[in-house]
Amino acid sequence: SDDSQSEFKLAASDWSYEWTSQDTSMSLGVKYTAYTTGGNSGFNAVGNRYYTFSIYDKDSGDQSSMMVQETANSPITFYRSGQEEVSGTFDPADNVSDDRIFVENNINTIQLTFSATPSSGEKVYVRYTTDGWSSSSFVQANHVSGNLWSADIPAQSRNTTIEYYALSTTVTTPDHDDADLLTIRYNDEGVGNNATYTILDLGHSWHLPDAVAGSSGDTMRDGGNLDGGINFDGTETQAKIYSGNTFQNFDDAADQSAYYLHWRVQGESWQVVTGEWNNTTVNDKYWLATINLSGVSSGSVVQYYLELQYTDASNTFIYAHDSTNTYISGFEDRAQAKPFQFNYGQPLGPGDAIPEPGTLSILLFAAATAGALRQRRR
Template sequence: MLNIKTKIMKQILFAAILSICSIALQAQPQNLFANFGVIWNDYSMTDRGSVSAVTVQSPNTGTAQFVFNKAASDWSEKWCGSTTNYTRSLNQKLSEEAYYFTSGTWDHNIEFAMTTSNYYTFIVGENATANNDLSILETTFNPVTISATSQYPAAGNIGASDAVNVSATLSASPSSGEYLFIRYTTDNWASSSFAALSQFMSTTYAGTIPAQAAGTIVKYYILSTINNTPDVASIDYFTLNLLNNNNANYEYTVGGADSNPPSVLLLTPQDNATNIATTTDLTIFFDENIQKGTGNILVKKVSDNSTVQTIDVTSADVVISNTQATININALLSGTEYYINVDAGTFKDIANNDFSGITDATSWTFTTIASVEEVDWCNLQWPASATNSSGQSYYVYAQVYEDGITQGAGAGAGIEAWIGYSTLDVSPSFWTDWQPASYYGESVNNDEFRFDLGTHLTTAGTYYVASRFSLNGGSYKYGAYSSTGGGFWDGAANLSATFTVTAVDATAPLITNFSPADNSSGVLFNTDLILTFDENVQKGTGNIIVHKLSDNSVVETIDITSTTVTVLNNVVTVVISPLSASTEYYIKVESGAIKDMSDN
């Protein structure tokens, strides 16, 4: 009789990201007690009004276990599974599947399948003495935090014809699969609707609540969710994060006829800005939706108050989009200070209240860049697209041409180069992440530069990549890729490259099956050892050792690199010498003898 015993030990460091901001309510589930394959821990939950929630990152792959209780170490009541019903699905609203328990023997920890490094948002209802609905939302990303909100027009200035623009400040740009909405009601939550938020600038996102009748009380809050088409009936259980004014919500009352004129929130270029490109557009952001009126926008020189351009608001050079007016102007002189005037009535709100205009020489001024030197041509040379493991070296190449400068040997004088990236597929002129590129060599008449983007980018995701060049500190020109050689980014023929970063596998392989099985008997004396793993593996360095259990003596040592050990995908077969009958053995596999394809 042969007995095979194998022991594998593994240490795991645990990391949890929590969302905690409220005091536990008496007799309601306000604490998550969970084990993610390491130890049991308490996680205080945030009171969201009708539900409580917390987000935790899993350090492990396998089966997670949890229950809800009122507070840490308070086991007078809990919400759990039962001995016959305790496994729960992910990304669903589970009706009354957190069972209320005070005594008995039918309770069981709730279980679900977890994946290493994924985030799990636990949401549970707040019934005090009854079963509760729950959901477990699984994401590959840490949900963004919504830190602030503002609305325009402000409360007290909202008329019956006014749509209300609501903005939200986020901790980071949302990940793919993460959606932002305003949820609002006009009947104190007897019913409600959603308005999507989209990027306004950087990590500020904005959306619009439609105009309402006079006297309407509108209440709203901001939320993020995994659903791109949220359902009012279940949204509480699909919300990753929210901002709801400490459960009081935000609100305003719609007045009568709108008699408030639109006012300016933001100007670009900003007042007193310097080093503005000579080819800039003018943009005015108002506090409410606007339309064209009658009048002109005037571009004037500060030095002599002369008018260098007059744009009729009714022309195609003025484009209105909700609260935003964009004015296309002719190229300006370099190193020159300008101010902008806007006639009263040039713009008006939807209720036909006229904008008062900008009529002085100091409210909107800016100075163009002193040097307008620009490179003649640049591109993103390589790659068009790439996939790279996090932190692995991967160079991106770009070329530039400037007549009389790049033709000779060595880096052209006065040329600076950058490689930039963004998670948004928009013009590189809006990007903020730029890394200096190093001169790499000559390519006919071009200078070539490169940057190790692979080593720099360690966060998994898809990025858009372009180049940026300047000459003698002049205006930036942005290079893009095309199969015909590329050129200046234009969003059509010449486009940003795509660069996908994949997470590095840092998890060691696990044995899922032994043959002969652990503690088996009646094993043939000439059996092979077969180890099945949870992923494809390869030979490392080390030995597989056969021990006799009675005296711990070594019966045979097999070098993992020998021909008696074969690996096929996730199965390792070890041919050992015939064993003695009616003897108990155990097997040791040295650390590092077998590793996965990522060398874990």
């Protein structure tokens, strides 16, 4: 039953030092000053419910802050059961469209496994920071299925390190300054450390087969006898593959130091060709690598992806994704799974991608809506 006279004080090892709100009608989930002297604290306790008392750790005799929270059941526990990247780094997943517009898409979905269904009003948030906890933000976990819940940390700028953990509370709008006070339970992987990941600082680079490679006058894939050079009839001896990179006057400009072209006949082992600088056009540098086709049988499918290295950015892999877009990534396995390709003897068309059945339209929609568009660069 209700007990409107549930009075209390908080003490350390004994009652020589104690703290009280001096208010016997405290509201639940509200911060109160914890005085070192005065009358009792109190609130209306309800039978068979659970109460969590929190106070900032202060020296004996120093004023503090306190809070009482109520849950219908024992507060749940939870642990992190997954995130999109588990290697400590996170791919920006930049989509490079045919007009060289970039789309940021590095939302990180944090998965949490709950011990039970939360009580009414009991909420779990992922709290994260990008500045070493000088400030922080909260995203609420939403139910997925069973005991699985998830929260999305929004897309962040490149070269940003994000630190985060999960906490539970009954406070509807948690704030940075009182995050510890309002916490009922928290998860830090059980080792006293928060989880972290870093957004890779990839180069602003691209390979669009039918785009012009700067002042070279070639298309970015050239040497073919069909379709302006981008497709091949099976008699050519080489394929010219250009990379493009913005090196100045933009926030994500980077100094490219090397270019490696990975290529193969479909089903065979990958080979590597070292590229060289070819031309500089305004803010962009173009490098060139050449595939020797003299040993390739007519009718073969030739696949390739590009690897760019930098003095001031992470290794960047460029690969195909669909008929109008290419992607950059810090993970080579993604590039190997979606290489550019052309038929040496019968053109495939400008897209060159290897679509997964039933997924192409979804990928296009996600790329188009994933985040803020960057400035168009020509």
